[in-house]
Amino acid sequence: MNVLIVEDERSMALEMEAFLKKAAYHCEIAFSGRQARQLMEANPFNFILLDLGLPDQDGLDILQQAKKVCPEASYIILTARGNLEDRIRGLDLGADDYLPKPFSLLELQSRMQAITRRKSGLKDSLVMLGDFTVDLQRRNVLYNGYEVDLSRKEFDLFSYLLLHKNRPLTRVQLSSHVWGDLSDDDYDSNFIDVHIKNIRKKLVVHAPVEFLQTIRGIGYKIKC
Amino acid sequence: MLIVKLLSKLTLFTALSKILLVLLFIWLLPGLVKDVASSYTSANLQEQEKKVLTNIRRNGIDFYFEGDSSYGSYTMLKEEYISLEPVPAGVYRDSIQTSRRIIETDTMDYRILTHAFQYHNKTYLLEIGKTLASIDQYTRPLQKVALYALTLLIVLSLVADLIFTRILLRPLGVIIRTKLLHRKFPFRETLSPIKTSTADFTYLDNALIELMGSVKEAFDKEREFTSNASHELMTPISILQTKIENLMGEESLSDDAQDKIAAMLTTLNRLKKIVTSLLLISRIDNDQYVRKDTAGPGQLVSEVARELEDRLAARNISFTAGLSGAVIIKELNHDLLFQLLYNLVNNAIRYNREGGRIQVSDSVESGNYILHIRDTGVGIAEADLPLIFNRFKKSSGAAGEGYGLGLAIVKSIASYHHIGVTVQSKPGSGTTVNLHFPQSMILPAATMQPLNA
Numbered sequence: 001m002n003v004l005i006v007e008d009e010r011s012m013a014l015e016m017e018a019f020l021k022k023a024a025y026h027c028e029i030a031f032s033g034r035q036a037r038q039l040m041e042a043n044p045f046n047f048i049l050l051d052l053g054l055p056d057q058d059g060l061d062i063l064q065q066a067k068k069v070c071p072e073a074s075y076i077i078l079t080a081r082g083n084l085e086d087r088i089r090g091l092d093l094g095a096d097d098y099l100p101k102p103f104s105l106l107e108l109q110s111r112m113q114a115i116t117r118r119k120s121g122l123k124d125s126l127v128m129l130g131d132f133t134v135d136l137q138r139r140n141v142l143y144n145g146y147e148v149d150l151s152r153k154e155f156d157l158f159s160y161l162l163l164h165k166n167r168p169l170t171r172v173q174l175s176s177h178v179w180g181d182l183s184d185d186d187y188d189s190n191f192i193d194v195h196i197k198n199i200r201k202k203l204v205v206h207a208p209v210e211f212l213q214t215i216r217g218i219g220y221k222i223k224c
Numbered sequence: 225m226l227i228v229k230l231l232s233k234l235t236l237f238t239a240l241s242k243i244l245l246v247l248l249f250i251w252l253l254p255g256l257v258k259d260v261a262s263s264y265t266s267a268n269l270q271e272q273e274k275k276v277l278t279n280i281r282r283n284g285i286d287f288y289f290e291g292d293s294s295y296g297s298y299t300m301l302k303e304e305y306i307s308l309e310p311v312p313a314g315v316y317r318d319s320i321q322t323s324r325r326i327i328e329t330d331t332m333d334y335r336i337l338t339h340a341f342q343y344h345n346k347t348y349l350l351e352i353g354k355t356l357a358s359i360d361q362y363t364r365p366l367q368k369v370a371l372y373a374l375t376l377l378i379v380l381s382l383v384a385d386l387i388f389t390r391i392l393l394r395p396l397g398v399i400i401r402t403k404l405l406h407r408k409f410p411f412r413e414t415l416s417p418i419k420t421s422t423a424d425f426t427y428l429d430n431a432l433i434e435l436m437g438s439v440k441e442a443f444d445k446e447r448e449f450t451s452n453a454s455h456e457l458m459t460p461i462s463i464l465q466t467k468i469e470n471l472m473g474e475e476s477l478s479d480d481a482q483d484k485i486a487a488m489l490t491t492l493n494r495l496k497k498i499v500t501s502l503l504l505i506s507r508i509d510n511d512q513y514v515r516k517d518t519a520g521p522g523q524l525v526s527e528v529a530r531e532l533e534d535r536l537a538a539r540n541i542s543f544t545a546g547l548s549g550a551v552i553i554k555e556l557n558h559d560l561l562f563q564l565l566y567n568l569v570n571n572a573i574r575y576n577r578e579g580g581r582i583q584v585s586d587s588v589e590s591g592n593y594i595l596h597i598r599d600t601g602v603g604i605a606e607a608d609l610p611l612i613f614n615r616f617k618k619s620s621g622a623a624g625e626g627y628g629l630g631l632a633i634v635k636s637i638a639s640y641h642h643i644g645v646t647v648q649s650k651p652g653s654g655t656t657v658n659l660h661f662p663q664s665m666i667l668p669a670a671t672m673q674p675l676n677a
Binding site: 009011012015016018019022080101102103104105106151153154167168170171172173176179181182183184187189191194195198215217218219 | 455458459461462463465466467469470472473482483486489490493496497500531533534535537538563566570574630
C-alpha cells in the first residue's frame with residue numbers, strides 16, 4: 001500500500017511515516033502543496049493523508065486537484081480540530097474520512113483499514129484468532145459458526161485491539177477510540193475494564209482466551 | 225411596586241392635570257361671570273346715566289317730565305327701568321347696588337344706579353335699574369358652553385400632547401428596544417448611535433454604547449485568546465501524541481519504561497481533553513456552529529441512550545424515557561444537542577448508585593417545552609448548585625472531584641440554543657436537570673407517538 005503524507009509539520013510527518021511503515025505501508029512525504037502535486041503526478045497512491053493547513057496552498061484546493069490526478073486513491077483529511085466547514089466541504093469534495101488533530105496514530109490506521117475494507121468488499125475481512133473467527137465486515141465474532149453476542153462497543157474495542165495486535169493499548173487509547181470526542185478521561189477508562197471483562201466472559205464460555213492479555217498498569221493487548 | 229412606562233405616566237399626568245384645571249375653571253366660572261356681568265352692567269348703567277344727563281342739559285328737564293312732576297319708564301318685560309323725580313334737598317350718595325323694587329305688580333331684584341343732581345336749584349334723583357335675572361341668565365349656558373368647549377380643547381390638547389410626547393420619547397424607546405431589551409450576552413453586533421436632538425438621550429445612548437462596547441471588547445479578547453491558545457496548543461499536542469505512541473510501540477522497551485510512557489500518554493490525553501473542551505466552548509461562543517437541524521426529543525434521547533447502553537448495563541441502571549413525542553425541536557445543531565444530552569445522561573450514570581434509575585420525561589409549561597432528566601444519584605449540595613456550570617470549579621464534596629468541563633459545555637451549548645437549564649437536587653437522593661426549550665424552537669409533531677428509548 002502506497003501512502004502519501006501531505007503535512008507541513010515536519011516531525012509530525014516523520015512520526016506518521018515511522019508508524020505506518022511498521023504497519024507495512026510504503027510512505028512518501030510532501031511538506032507543501034507543490035511537493036504533493038509533484039509526487040502525485042509521479043506515483044500512484046492508495047492513500048493520501050492530507051493536512052489542510054498547508055503554507056503554500058489551500059488544502060481543499062489540493063484535494064480537488066488531487067482527486068483528478070489520483071482518482072483511485074483514498075483520502076483522509078487531517079485538520080485542526082473543529083474546523084467544521086473544512087470537514088463538511090472536505091467530505092463533499094470526496095474525502096473518505098476526516099480526522100481532527102490531535103489524533104492517535106492507532107486511530108489513523110484503524111480508519112485507513114476501515115476504508116480499505118469498505119472499498120475491497122468482503123475480502124480479507126475474516127481474521128482467525130485462537131478458536132474464534134472475527135468478521136470485520138459484519139462486525140461479529142464467530143465460534144464454530146456460532147455468533148458470540150458482543151455489544152457494539154465491545155466489538156469496537158475487540159477489533160481495535162485486534163488491529164493493533166501484539167501492541168499494548170492503554171485504557172485512554174481504547175476509550176478515545178470507542179467514544180471519540182465524547183470520551184471523558186479517567187471515568188471512561190474504567191469502563192474499558194468493564195467491557196473487557198464482559199468480552200472475556202462472553203468468549204471464554206466457548207474457548208480459552210489467552211490471546212486477550214491484561215498489561216498491568218497499562219491496559220490490554222491481543223497477542224497472536 | 226407598580227412599574228409603568230414613562231410615556232404612560234406622562235400621559236396620565238397631563239390628562240389628570242388638565243381635567244383638574246378645567247374642573248377648577250368651571251367651578252370658578254359662575255363667580256367670574258357674575259363679576260364680569262356686574263361690572264359690565266355698572267358700566268352700562270353709567271353710560272345710560274350719562275345719556276340722560278346729557279339730554280337734560282341739552283333739552284331741559286322737561287324733556288323727560290313733559291309737564292309731569294316725575295318720570296318713569298320701563299321696558300316691556302321690566303328688565304330695565306328708569307325713574308327721575310325731584311327729591312327734597314339733602315345729601316344723596318351716588319351708588320350702584322342691588323335691591324328689590326316693585327314695578328306695577330312685579331317684585332324684582334335690580335341692579336340700580338342712583339344719582340342725585342341739581343337742576344335749577346332743585347334736587348333730582350335719577351334711578352336706572354336692570355334686573356339681576358337678565359344678568360344671571362347667561363351664567364348657566366355659559367358654564368355649559370364652557371364645559372363643552374373646554375372638553376373639546378382638552379381632548380385636542382391631550383392628543384397633541386400625546387403625539388408630541390411620543391415623538392419626544394421615541395429615541396428613548398429606540399434605546400430600550402435596541403440596546404436594553406432582549407440583549408443576550410455575548411453581544412454580537414456593533415451598536416449604532418440613535419438619531420435624536422435631545423441631549424439627554426444622546427448622553428444616555430453614548431454611555432450605553434461605550435459600556436457595552438467595552439464589555440464586548442473584553443469578552444472578544446478573552447474569546448480570541450481561548451481560541452488562539454487552544455488552537456496553538458493543538459500542534460505540539462499532536463506531535464507529542466504521535467511521538468509517544470510510536471515510542472510505546474517499541475518492542476525493546478522494559479516493562480517499567482512502557483508503564484511510564486503509558487502514564488505520559490494518559491496525562492497528555494487529559495491535556496488534550498481540556499484543550500479540546502475549551503476549543504469547543506470557544507467555537508460555540510464564536511458562533512461557529514450552524515443551528516439548522518430538526519429533531520424529535522425522543523430521537524435525541526434514544527441516540528444518547530444507545531451510545532451509553534453499555535454503561536447503563538454495567539452499573540445496572542434502568543433508563544426510561546417517557547416522552548409525549550408530540551413535539552419536534554428545530555433550529556438546533558444536532559451534534560451539539562447530542563453532546564449536551566450525552567454529558568447530562570453520562571453524569572446521571574456517573575453519579576448514580578449501582579442499580580439506580582434515570583428517567584427522562586417532558587412537559588409543556590406556558591408554551592415552553594421542558595425535558596427533565598432525573599437520576600437517583602448522589603445529588604449535589606445546595607451550596608454547589610450555582611457552581612456546577614462554571615469552568616474548572618471544584619465541588620466542595622468529599623471526593624474533591626470537579627464537575628470538569630462537561631457541564632460547562634452543557635451550559636455553553638444550552639445558551640447557544642437559548643435553552644434554559646435549571647437543576648434541582650437533593651443530596652443523597654438524586655438530581656433533576658430541566659432543559660427549557662423556548663417556544664420558538666418547538667414545532668408540533670405530525671403524528672402522536674410515544675417514543676421510548
